[in-house]
Amino acid sequence: MTARILVVDDIPANVKLLEARLLAEYFDVLTAENGYECLDICSKVSVDVILLDIMMPGMDGFEVCEKLKSNPKTAHIPVVMVTALDQPADRVRGLRAGADDFLTKPVNDMQLMARVKSLVRLKMLSDELKLRAETARSIGLEDHLARAAQAEEVASILLVDGRANSQERIARALRPIADITAMNDPQAAIFEAAEGHFDLIIVNSNFDDYDALRLCSQLRSLERSRFIPVLLVVDQGGESMVVRALELGVNDYILRPVDPNELLVRCLTQLKRKRYNDRLRDSVQQTIELAVTDGLTGLNNRRYLDKHLKLLFDRAIARGRPLSICITDIDRFKSVNDTYGHDAGDEVLKEFAARIRSTVRGADLACRFGGEEFVVIMPDTLPDTAAAIAERLRHVVESQPFQLRQNGTALTITASLGFSSTIGGAESAEQLLKQADRALYEAKHGGRNRVVAAAA
Structure with a gap:
């Protein structure tokens, strides 16, 4: 266990003794003769544990500990007071100052080393x-x-x-x-x-x-x-x-x-x-959740999709089970932003994501692919079932207008969808995604508001 221990004592013999004990346990040891030097070292160097004497000139150990604990940069450095003081009131005062332990000299070597190692962990x-x-x-x-x-x-x-x-x-x-x-x-x-x-x-x-x-x-x-x-x-x-x-x-x-x-x-x-x-x-x-979640819609984001799709694809191939994937794109979304503003566009995206959640099954994974494109991964799903789910989603989007809160406008929104399946012979997760993307392209150029299956 490597760690940096700071020994603070105004008596050189005490410093040398503690230093020798710590070096024998392969710790990196720093030393300070007084409280001011201790605070200076801690402000410049990363320290893992401080062994602090109390009776020192200028600034005693209680004050040093209080200053360390009041500074956010040093507040979480463990402090062990090693002192000749042995009264219960001294011990309580040291602990109230923020010390993690209060050991009275002469200190038992095994106990000291065990305490230091525990605090280092x-x-x-x-x-x-x-x-x-x-x-x-x-x-x-x-x-x-x-x-x-x-x-x-x-x-x-x-x-x-x-x-x-x-x-x-x-x-x-x-x-x-x-x-x-x-x-x-x-x-x-x-x-x-x-x-x-x-x-x-x-x-x-x-x-x-x-x-x-x-x-x-x-x-x-x-x-x-x-x-x-x-x-x-x-x-x-x-x-x-x-x-x-x-x-x-x-x-x-x-x-x-x-x-x-x-x-x-x-x-x-x-x-x-x-x-x-x-x-x-x-x-x-x-932080982890934010790193894999789209902040606007609450769905998983592209980063999560890229990682998770590969895992699901490899698992499906290994188990001989089907995996289907659907890409959906909001039709003419740019006109929403151009006509009503980006705030309205954000409202549409959030509502669209909510309708995806209400449509897909519990085992399916819905992600925001980017912009107005969304992806739904469907484990253990054959192409016929994937087509039915995609069609249900298309209908849910089209069936009810999207209400804009800012002005009460009701927008008719439609979506185009393309899907693919491992049954079609995709050899990688990337290829499966590209097949679905090409199917989406066909749906967009075939009139929009429709579902298209990738060619086998």
Whole structure:
């Protein structure tokens, strides 16, 4: 696992020690002597994890962390505070400042490396989502992301705890920030996690006859719970369990006896990160949809058609099944634009697409080919059936006038259609499309408002 770690400490011996440990794990290591240097490096260089001391001259680690988290460019760099401070109030203050963890010196090597590796994996996931979401921003989805941030619902937390008294203490601490579903049966909790909609799962390792890490592993293996953050409650001295948990993909942990304030802050950090990544995933999904969808009509676009037609053609040939394709063109569409304007033309295109949707079957694929041309791909469809579908579409277009909302004008619109089928001997998806295009050409030049089959 390659990643760039920034070590920030004003004591050279501490820097050298951490640097040696990280280099032994093949990390790329940068160092800074103070908070100002840390902020400067982060503004110029991509950093994956920051190991940050607190007691430094000029600007302490709390202030450095707050500045990092308040800057959108550095807000999502994981920060681990590594310090001699060991009071619960210091830990809570560090976590409130935005730190992902707070480790007290002397730090257990295995625990530190496991934590760094866990945060690196998390950072890489976020970076990948951010990279994919850049397209969303470039095409105007910032508003979507902003709305999603403003419309956050009350968080939902699943608490899996084998003992009623600790269940109640944890639930009481978290009720101000979330709805709590508490369960004491780990197996039932797996089903609940898969069926419910949770923002965080807390697993208490206090079961007498069940391995809490097995539950964590199962949660990570299920599709529905794979991206839900998991926080593990562990006994003091349970460093080996913490290391194993982080390797399994557990996001965070807290030691017993549980400090309610620390628990609250750790949960808020995980909820914030999940919401951020969820918004990124949503924007990525919308970007994908926009990339293959025609913005005006809502049908799939030419890019999607080119890819999908080849897949359907190859599948039809491999299975010995027929595949038919129909190209339809709005007759004299240019005159609509010339007479009534392009807004009217857009209305006609949208209504035409709606009539295609109402006519084709569920298994058929309708796409906007470009301009006023549309394509319908019909899997498992013989030429006779394709002709009937094309004729039905021609009739649906002609039978009812197209009403223009802007002035109430009713337009009589017709369409010409050409279709072809693999039964005709096409050897490729491109050839099948060309055959249908030639049939459309014949329909246009034969008087329009008609269906023509490609010659075999």
